[in-house]
Amino acid sequence: NAGVMQNPRHLVRRRGQEARLRCSPMKGHSHVYWYRQLPEEGLKFMVYLQKENIIDESGMPKERFSAEFPKEGPSILRIQQVVRGDSAAYFCASSRSGQGSTGELFFGEGSRLTVL
Amino acid sequence: DAKTTQPPSMDCAEGRAANLPCNHSTISGNEYVYWYRQIHSQGPQYIIHGLKNNETNEMASLIITEDRKSSTLILPHATLRDTAVYYCIVRGSNTGNQFYFGTGTSLTVIP
Numbered sequence: 001n002a003g004v005m006q007n008p009r010h011l012v013r014r015r016g017q018e019a020r021l022r023c024s025p026m027k028g029h030s031h032v033y034w035y036r037q038l039p040e041e042g043l044k045f046m047v048y049l050q051k052e053n054i055i056d057e058s059g060m061p062k063e064r065f066s067a068e069f070p071k072e073g074p075s076i077l078r079i080q081q082v083v084r085g086d087s088a089a090y091f092c093a094s095s096r097s098g099q100g101s102t103g104e105l106f107f108g109e110g111s112r113l114t115v116l
Numbered sequence: 117d118a119k120t121t122q123p124p125s126m127d128c129a130e131g132r133a134a135n136l137p138c139n140h141s142t143i144s145g146n147e148y149v150y151w152y153r154q155i156h157s158q159g160p161q162y163i164i165h166g167l168k169n170n171e172t173n174e175m176a177s178l179i180i181t182e183d184r185k186s187s188t189l190i191l192p193h194a195t196l197r198d199t200a201v202y203y204c205i206v207r208g209s210n211t212g213n214q215f216y217f218g219t220g221t222s223l224t225v226i227p
Contacts, residue, residue, distance in 0.1 A: 004159070033214065042203075043160065043217040056214060091159055093215075104150065105215055107159035 002027065004108035005074075006092050012114045019079040019086070021111045025094030032075040033093040033105060034067060043091060049075060082115045089113075119143065120204045125222040128198075134191040136221050138204030141185045147208045149180060150215065151189045153200040160203065160217075163189065194225045 005024040013019050025032050030051050035043040048056040049069035060067065064082075069075040079086055089112045093105040121139040128134040140149065150165040164171055164178045166187075171178045177190040191198055203220040 035217070037157075042201075042219050043154075045214050045216055048214055089157065093160075104162040104165060105152075105160075106162065109159045110157070 004092055004094050004106050006090075006108035006111050008111060009109065010112050010114070012116060013082050014116050015083055016081050019082050019113055019115075021077040021079075021090050021092075021113070022074040023077070023092030023094075023108060024074040025092075026106050029094035029096050029106070031095045031097065032069050033095075034075070034077050035091045035093065037089045037091060037110075039088070046077075079113070082113070084115045087113055087115045119206050119216070120218055122202075122204055122218065122221045124219065125224070127224050127226055128191075128194045130196060130225050130227050131193055134189075134194040134198065134223060134225070136189040136191075136202050136204075136223065137186065138189070139186045140204070140206045143184050143206050144208070147206045149178065149184075149187050150205045150207060151176070151178065152203045152205065152215075152217070153198075154203070154220070155197075155200040163202075194223075196225050196227065199223060199225045 007022050032049045034046040036046055037043045045059040047060050047067045052071050064080045066078045089110045091107050091110045093107045095105050148165050148167050151163040152160040154160045164173055164176050166178045166180055180187045201220040201222050203217050205215050207215055
């Protein structure tokens with residue numbers, strides 16, 4: 001029973017390039033969450049998605065960042081025109097259900113983005 | 117935003133119980149208390165959660181005060197591998213109530 005799978009584990013981009021981070025939730029999970037962790041800081045919530053829907057994107061920067069969770073395939077976090085301040089670890093988590101659920105989140109091992 | 121207060125760091129001797137406190141004085145009736153930990157920049161790991169009764173699993177025990185304004189995570193026999201940042205989170209059971217991580221407690225288990 002594979003856990004939450006994230007790839008790539010490490011990604012290096014130059015300023016102005018695009019970064020795409022992928023997350024495959026655990027089997028049977030239809031809820032995906034993305035978090036960002038800057039060096040020496042805690043995890044910051046970015047976005048919560050269900051299949052084909054963005055439920056809460058209150059933590060997403062207003063520009064350059066977008067996320068999707070299509071009907072088929074992994075969830076994608078996309079960062080356009082990356083800047084050095086985007087260098088961070090990006091963690092994805094999944095859960096089985098949402099409303100009325102007390103279910104815990106299961107996290108992947110993260111994707112570490114370095115912007116040169 | 118995080119609704120909890122935790123000490124920034126603690127030490128514990130190996131083999132002893134580690135007691136990690138958390139204050140959540142504004143917790144509401146439908147909010148659960150969750151504990152996660154993050155070992156050296158790995159993905160956070162779920163430990164335990166509870167509403168108002170004390171809970172125990174193979175990893176830890178969770179003691180919640182009667183007024184639910186604070187709780188304690190207990191690792192009964194700390195090992196060096198328990199060195200991590202421990203996060204206490206309160207979250208409602210409704211859709212849209214996300215897990216907001218604060219700064220946590222950095223626990224160091226000392227040989």
